[in-house]
Amino acid sequence: MICPGLFFEDMTTTVAPTPETSLKALPLRCRSCGAERVPAPLSICDNCLGPLDPVYDPKRRLPDARTIASRAPSLWRYKEWLPFEGEPVYSLDSGFTPLVEAPKLARRLGVARAWIKNDTVSHPTLSFKDRVVAAAINAARAFGIDTIGCASTGNLANAVAAHAARAGLAAWVFIPEDLEAGKILGTSIYAPRLVRVRGTYDDVNRLCAQVADRFGWGIVNVNLRGYYGEGSKTVAFEIAEQLGWRLPNAVVAPMAGGSLVSKLRKGFGEFLAAGLVRGAVPRLYGAQASGCAPIVRLLERGGEVVEPEVPHTIARSLAIGNPADGALASQVMRETGGWGAHVSDEELVSGIRILAEDTGVFGETAAGVTVAAALALARAGRLRAQDEVVLCVTGHGLKTLEAVSGVLADAPVIAPRLREVAALVEQAGTH
Amino acid sequence: MAVNVNLPSVLAAHAGGARIIQANGRTLGEAVADVAARFPALGPRLQDKDGKPYPFVVFYVNDEDVRFRGGFAAPVADGDEVTVIPAIAGG
Numbered sequence: 001m002i003c004p005g006l007f008f009e010d011m012t013t014t015v016a017p018t019p020e021t022s023l024k025a026l027p028l029r030c031r032s033c034g035a036e037r038v039p040a041p042l043s044i045c046d047n048c049l050g051p052l053d054p055v056y057d058p059k060r061r062l063p064d065a066r067t068i069a070s071r072a073p074s075l076w077r078y079k080e081w082l083p084f085e086g087e088p089v090y091s092l093d094s095g096f097t098p099l100v101e102a103p104k105l106a107r108r109l110g111v112a113r114a115w116i117k118n119d120t121v122s123h124p125t126l127s128f129k130d131r132v133v134a135a136a137i138n139a140a141r142a143f144g145i146d147t148i149g150c151a152s153t154g155n156l157a158n159a160v161a162a163h164a165a166r167a168g169l170a171a172w173v174f175i176p177e178d179l180e181a182g183k184i185l186g187t188s189i190y191a192p193r194l195v196r197v198r199g200t201y202d203d204v205n206r207l208c209a210q211v212a213d214r215f216g217w218g219i220v221n222v223n224l225r226g227y228y229g230e231g232s233k234t235v236a237f238e239i240a241e242q243l244g245w246r247l248p249n250a251v252v253a254p255m256a257g258g259s260l261v262s263k264l265r266k267g268f269g270e271f272l273a274a275g276l277v278r279g280a281v282p283r284l285y286g287a288q289a290s291g292c293a294p295i296v297r298l299l300e301r302g303g304e305v306v307e308p309e310v311p312h313t314i315a316r317s318l319a320i321g322n323p324a325d326g327a328l329a330s331q332v333m334r335e336t337g338g339w340g341a342h343v344s345d346e347e348l349v350s351g352i353r354i355l356a357e358d359t360g361v362f363g364e365t366a367a368g369v370t371v372a373a374a375l376a377l378a379r380a381g382r383l384r385a386q387d388e389v390v391l392c393v394t395g396h397g398l399k400t401l402e403a404v405s406g407v408l409a410d411a412p413v414i415a416p417r418l419r420e421v422a423a424l425v426e427q428a429g430t431h
Numbered sequence: 432m433a434v435n436v437n438l439p440s441v442l443a444a445h446a447g448g449a450r451i452i453q454a455n456g457r458t459l460g461e462a463v464a465d466v467a468a469r470f471p472a473l474g475p476r477l478q479d480k481d482g483k484p485y486p487f488v489v490f491y492v493n494d495e496d497v498r499f500r501g502g503f504a505a506p507v508a509d510g511d512e513v514t515v516i517p518a519i520a521g522g
Contacts (some may be wrong), residue, residue, distance in 0.1 A: 044517045046441040049476060049488055206491060209516045213439050305486045308498050322496070324518055327486070 054083035091134035135231035136220035154183030161190035236267025258329030287373030293342035362397035460503030
């Protein structure tokens with residue numbers, strides 16, 4: 001017998017936008033002064049310059065677990081917690097990536113159980129940024145914006161270019177000139193206006209703040225940021241659902257701008273408030289590369305003000321020296337009982353290899369940072385023997401091949417003769 | 432020393448709609464104080480009551496983040512371009 005509840009509402013994928021929509025973006029409220037604003041492509045309060053967040057109707061009807069489970073396997077199965085009224089139009093198939101149990105990694109960490117939240121297979125661009133762009137591009141649609149863009153360390157560039165191509169929108173993508181080849185090619189293939197800027201990500205980010213102000217485009221992580229950031233919460237929602245509607249004890253996530261850690265707390269908190277899970281928000285741990293660790297250093301130093309850094313690390317997707325949500329991320333790690341760690345470039349390369357060898361998941365440099373930081377946190381006693389831990393792996397390793405291409409052993413080259421294979425087997429000492 | 436202060440649109444509304452304001456001072460802090468004296472609605476959005484910068488409003492002098500040059504103590508020269516950017520972006 002087939003349970004009717006197991007049928008998905010819609011399993012199809014399309015790149016053609018729906019012509020008609022009732023989609024509306026939610027209004028905004030300043031996180032600092034509480035001033036309310038009508039829905040708009042605006043991320044800064046004109047009263048106090050604080051950040052604007054979407055405001056949800058507390059009386060809206062929320063689905064139960066069975067209803068959510070019956071929906072299509074995408075991030076839109078949690079649409080009541082995403083910043084829109086009406087049905088989304090674009091990027092309907094992003095999200096709902098696998099949660100992969102990793103017993104070998106759990107033993108290495110000395111914890112009871114460990115999982116990888118595997119956004120290396122995120123659709124369509126193999127990174128977690130598909131989630132936030134799915135939210136932002138629908139905000140653009142709600143506002144009638146026909147050109148989107150971003151400041152990016154690479155993964156966001158891939159996602160903006162691909163999602164815009166599918167939606168038929170124009171895209172202007174700004175990146176530091178020296179990004180990895182995979183990140184540049186993985187953007188330009190979608191034929192956006194790709195601009196390489198001489199400078200760091202923070203220079204690019206400053207430029208994009210001016211671009212958004214000047215041209216009125218929807219720069220997803222600038223003037224659409226309030227809507228964009230909400231897409232990150234779906235990582236928390238998926239973890240809870242995929243664990244069987246319960247929460248882990250701890251989550252380790254990479255930090256660049258610091259948004260993911262704060263949105264994980266918000267997402268777990270919203271599911272707790274909705275009664276979909278019980279317990280407490282997991283301890284949230286943040287990971288950075290030592291060559292760009294302004295958030296972890298703020299956490300260690302104490303205080304509320306990030307001291308900006310000039311990045312020097314191969315983990316370019318995390319190389320944000322002036323993180324917009326750095327102070328918030330530091331606060332969240334403290335308040336949830338978590339902590340942070342930063343690791344060297346050598347350690348992050350080792351982390352990439354450990355992840356691949358222990359779990360079969362090939363992550364990019366940020367994944368190496370996350371794994372190496374989790375190991376450092378375990379050595380420091382921050383992770384405990386009874387813990388159930390989720391590691392957020394946010395991007396695919398094929399995007400940053402440079403990081404590992406020089407450290408792996410060359411494969412032997414042989415003639416097509418069985419005796420040469422036999423010699424290799426004897427040399428390896430195994431069958 | 433006269434510098435050009437470039438404002439984002441959310442702040443220009445507090446300066447009578449002007450996107451570029453000329454200001455005088457030998458340091459960035461003096462130039463900001465000059466702007467604050469002439470545009471009372473803008474002043475509290477550029478500096479706190481003690482005349483210090485906010486962590487969420489970033490100043491650039493000729494495209495360089497002044498936090499690497501001493502903050503409000505950074506010297507400015509005639510014709511310098513000062514750009515004000517709210518910090519809530521990126522990542």
